[in-house]
Amino acid sequence: MSNDFAKCPICESSSGYEQSGILGKYAKCPKCLTKWKLYIKNQRISNLSLHELPKNGSGLLKVNGINAPLFTIIGKPLPVSFWKNLKLDEKIDWDSLSRIVDLSVADSIMKEKGERVLYRWDGNRIVTGVMIKQGNSLRTVTATLGVLVLTTRRLVWLNRRETGIWKRVTSFVTAYETPLEGVKGVSGETGDSGNWVIPKTVSVVDAQGEKMFRLQYAFLELFKPIIEDAVETRNTEIDTEKKRERVHVMLDFSFLKTYMEKGGLVMQVLKCPECGGSVEFPKSGAETKCSHCGKTIYAQDIFEKVKGLL
Numbered sequence: 520m521s522n523d524f525a526k527c528p529i530c531e532s533s534s535g536y537e538q539s540g541i542l543g544k545y546a547k548c549p550k551c552l553t554k555w556k557l558y559i560k561n562q563r564i565s566n567l568s569l570h571e572l573p574k575n576g577s578g579l580l581k582v583n584g585i586n587a588p589l590f591t592i593i594g595k596p597l598p599v600s601f602w603k604n605l606k607l608d609e610k611i612d613w614d615s616l617s618r619i620v621d622l623s624v625a626d627s628i629m630k631e632k633g634e635r636v637l638y639r640w641d642g643n644r645i646v647t648g649v650m651i652k653q654g655n656s657l658r659t660v661t662a663t664l665g666v667l668v669l670t671t672r673r674l675v676w677l678n679r680r681e682t683g684i685w686k687r688v689t690s691f692v693t694a695y696e697t698p699l700e701g702v703k704g705v706s707g708e709t710g711d712s713g714n715w716v717i718p719k720t721v722s723v724v725d726a727q728g729e730k731m732f733r734l735q736y737a738f739l740e741l742f743k744p745i746i747e748d749a750v751e752t753r754n755t756e757i758d759t760e761k762k763r764e765r766v767h768v769m770l771d772f773s774f775l776k777t778y779m780e781k782g783g784l785v786m787q788v789l790k791c792p793e794c795g796g797s798v799e800f801p802k803s804g805a806e807t808k809c810s811h812c813g814k815t816i817y818a819q820d821i822f823e824k825v826k827g828l829l
Contacts (some may be wrong), residue, residue, distance in 0.1 A: 520535045520539070520557065520564070520577075521535055521536060521685035523564055523599055524602070524603070527548040527550065527551060527553065528553075528588075528603070528605045529548065529551050529553045529575075529577050529605075529607075530548060530550050530551035530553075530573070530575060532548055532549075532550035532551065534548070534549050534550055535549070536549070537546060537581055538542070538740075542802065544556060544557050544559070545570060545792055546559065546567075547571070547658050548565075548573075550573045550642070550709075552571065552573060552574040552575075552752065553569070553571065553572065553573040553574075553577075554569075554570045554571035554711070555567040555568065555569060555602075556568045556569055556570045556596075556712070557595055558775045558805050559601055562779050563596070564599055565599070565643055566595045566596040566597060566598055566599070567596070567597060567599065567602055567795040568595055568597065568711065568712065569589070569592055569593045569594065569595070570593075570594070570601060570711050570712050570713075571709075571710075571711045571712075571740075572589075572593065572738060572740040573589075573592055573740065573742065574740055575744075576740070576743075576744030576747075576748075577589060577607060577806055578590040578741055578744075579611050579616070579741060579744055579745055579748075579796045580607040580608045580609075580610075580611065580612075581608045581612040581615055582605065582606070583606040583608070584606070584608060587593060587615065588612070588615065588616065588736075589607060590736075590738050590740075590741055592793055593712050594712035594715060595704070606730060608781040611745070611748055612705075616637060616638050616745075617635070617636060617637050617638065617675075619638070619639065619658055620636050620637075620638065620639045620668070620750075622692075622803075623689065623691070624636075624639055624668060624677065624691060624700070627669075627677055627690070627691035627692070627693070627786050628668060628670065628675055628789065629693075630670065630736035631672060633671075634670050634671050634672045634673075635671050636668060636669070636670050637669045637670060637671060637745075637749060637810070638668075638669045638739050639666050639668050639669070640666065640667045640669065640732070640734035640735060640736065640742075641665075641666055641681070641734065641735050642664075642665075642666075642667070642676075642716075642718050642729070642732055642733050642735055642737070643662040643663060643664055643665070643728070643732065643733045644662070644663045644665060644667075644676050645661075645662050645693070645695070645720075645732060645733060645748070646661050646662075646663065646684075646731075647731075653678075658723070662733065662795050663678055663694070664678070664679045665670075665677050665691065665694070666679065666691060667677045667734060668769075669730055669745065669746065669749055669755065671699075671749065671751060671752070671756075672698060672700055673696050673697065673699060674697050674699065674702065674723060675693055675695070675696040676693070676694050676695040676696065677691035677692060677693055677694065677728075678691065678692050678694045680692060681829040691695065695721070695730065697725040697727075697730075698727075698753075699750045699753040699754075699773060700750070700753055700757060701725045701748055702723060702725055702726045702746065702750050703725060703726070703727050704720065704723075704724040705721070705722070705723055705742065705743045705745065705746050705747065706722050706724075706739070706743075707719055707720060707721035707722065707737060707738075707739040708720055708721070708738070709738060709740060710716045710738050715736070716735070716736075718733045718734055718735050718737070719733070719734060719736075719738060719739070720732060720733050721739070721742050723738050723746070731823050761803075771803065771804070771805060772800070772801040772802065772803055772804055772805070772807070772818045773802060773803045773816060774782075774801075775818050775821060775822055776800065778822075779825060784825065786800055786825075787799070787800055788800055789807075789816060789821065790814065791811060791812060792816070792820070793809060793814035794809060794811050794812040794814065794815065796809055796810070796811035796812065798810065798811075798816065801818075804818075805815055805817065805818055807819065
């Protein structure tokens, strides 16, 4: 493997590979933990197939040239040249991932303004409970068929319903949801190309506790990074919205003057931060200019200096 790939095709590590299997038919990168199955012909590697997904989240990144994420080629024997020329996008291509969500699922969610569906997993929601029988408590487990949907703001579980006698009609109804900023942790099962199609048990922890699911194609190597990326993006969006709201208020001199007076601070003039000259305190607006040196003075900057005094 090292003869053909001095660096790992996924993470570009030069730490070598761990060989396993009879006659070394598997190779694993010790850094990103990607594992390949090797196909040997005339004592040379002819093809490699992705056997275990990378643990660094790269399985979600789109492969340049095939317009699909890396995980879609798991188990497929591909020539050495493919892996040598492999180029991955730097970020998750949400537009590509969202294409697998059909309209019947997406339209079942009452979306907020600006919210869009990112991904879906089919499977079961596992619910545990306690039943009292003849004075003894018994643990019960039920599995409800449905779809777990990831949006830009929420994780939503939709129960699947089948109605009709002669013509079966499938519909979905929301049974559980949690905002992304409320997600506290994600765990689950790993696997390889041999059990790729077998549903995996995953859990999501939020303010109400742990929620369990058994979902198709939900390897931890995919499920965890896709949720974490969406959570991080949502938290950044919330922080940006908060800053925008604060700036909108604080940039106004009239508000700033009222704010200071309520704190017992009366200011008739400003001191220019550039030349030290006196500038009359504006009655309104977000900025003013020093009449001495022309320096622009912002209400936001004045607020940052005086808020500690108040």
